[in-house]
Amino acid sequence: MKLPRKKLTASVPSFAMGDIAFLLLIFFVILARAQDDSHLQWQPAKLKDVKMQASPLASVTIDTALKTYLDGKEIDPSELAAGLSAILGDTPAGERNVFLKVHREAKASDFEPVISAISEAGGDLIHILEPDKETPIR
Amino acid sequence: MKLKRGTMLVDPPACASSDIAFTLIIFFLVCAAVQPETGMSQLLPKTEEKADKREQSQNIEVSITPTGIVLNGNPLQLIEFSQRIADALKAKTREADRIVVVKSAPETPYPIWIEVSQAIDQAGGIITLELESEKTINVR
Numbered sequence: 001m002k003l004p005r006k007k008l009t010a011s012v013p014s015f016a017m018g019d020i021a022f023l024l025l026i027f028f029v030i031l032a033r034a035q036d037d038s039h040l041q042w043q044p045a046k047l048k049d050v051k052m053q054a055s056p057l058a059s060v061t062i063d064t065a066l067k068t069y070l071d072g073k074e075i076d077p078s079e080l081a082a083g084l085s086a087i088l089g090d091t092p093a094g095e096r097n098v099f100l101k102v103h104r105e106a107k108a109s110d111f112e113p114v115i116s117a118i119s120e121a122g123g124d125l126i127h128i129l130e131p132d133k134e135t136p137i138r
Numbered sequence: 139m140k141l142k143r144g145t146m147l148v149d150p151p152a153c154a155s156s157d158i159a160f161t162l163i164i165f166f167l168v169c170a171a172v173q174p175e176t177g178m179s180q181l182l183p184k185t186e187e188k189a190d191k192r193e194q195s196q197n198i199e200v201s202i203t204p205t206g207i208v209l210n211g212n213p214l215q216l217i218e219f220s221q222r223i224a225d226a227l228k229a230k231t232r233e234a235d236r237i238v239v240v241k242s243a244p245e246t247p248y249p250i251w252i253e254v255s256q257a258i259d260q261a262g263g264i265i266t267l268e269l270e271s272e273k274t275i276n277v278r
Contacts, residue, residue: 018156025163045249047256050176099175104249108202108242111251112269127252128177 037061037072042103044130053126056099058087060114062106068114077113084121098123178256180265197235198226198263202254203243216253224261238263 042063060080061069068075070083088096098118102111118125200223201208207219214222223238230236238258242251258265 015153018154018160022156022160022163025160029163029167045252047178047249047252049256049260050178053175053177053179097179099177102248104247106248107244108246108248108251109244111248112242112267115267116269125180126177127180128175129252131176 037069037101040069040072040101041065042101043105044101044128045104046132047129048132050129050131053099053128054097056097056126057091057095058084058123059099059101060084060118061101062103062110062114064103064105066103066106066110077117080114080117081120084118084123088121088123093122094124096122096124097126099126099128101128178252178259180255180259197237197239197266198223199239199241200254200258201241201243202246202251204245204247204250207254216250216257219254220257220261223258223263227261227263233264236262236264237266239266239268241268 037059040061040063042061059071061072063069068077068080070080071087075083084098088098098121100111100114100118102114115125199210200219207214207216209219209222209226212222227236227238240254240258255265
């Protein structure tokens with residue numbers, strides 16, 4: 001006589017789906033945050049006649065401590081050109097947007113080497129600035 | 139005799155709390171996402187070593203210091219500078235003549251530098267930065 005084998009079912013409880021989705025979301029949010037520069041502290045300079053800007057391929061920031069960051073990671077200005085070249089690759093001119101976020105208290109000795117590095121990498125420099133409230137954003 | 143009214147407890151079902159948290163996260167993510175950024179663009183040709191100093195000396199020279207701006211040896215304030223640079227560049231038609239050599243003192247604050255840069259740009263000048271390390275950058 002053949003005895004029927006009992007079937008074992010291993011299913012994920014459906015009421016845990018929300019928790020799984022929640023944890024996955026947290027994971028992806030943390031992953032995304034690690035690549036951006038939103039954690040950096042800096043205050044933009046104000047300027048009249050600023051325009052909305054297209055999304056960049058890379059972002060260079062000089063923060064309140066006057067340290068230089070490439071896409072949220074600290075970098076020495078002497079290594080910036082090489083780092084940017086690697087990111088920009090063979091992207092055609094006009095699409096090689098590099099955001100430059102300079103803290104308003106930075107001096108020429110801090111930001112000119114950075115501009116030089118962006119120039120050396122062939123980036124399309126975009127200074128990120130705060131619009132002066134007197135003038136509308138175009 | 140006073141009758142006691144039974145208290146009605148309406149608790150949200152505990153199994154839905156994770157769904158509520160998930161929805162809240164989505165809401166805050168959407169609120170925080172993609173703030174449009176404003177700024178001023180400058181096209182930078184690749185950095186070049188200074189080749190011919192004689193040719194550059196014929197171009198308009200602007201020196202920026204923390205206290206003021208010097209245009210071809212004349213100290214000016216920003217409002218005056220905008221007008222003077224526009225007048226100086228008005229007559230120049232060749233691109234090579236429209237190059238403006240900008241030298242900044244190391245202590246020059248960024249807000250002053252960017253305002254001068256915008257004034258030159260709006261006047262139709264081609265900004266060339268002269269750095270201490272003898273590198274020149276053309277900014278357009």
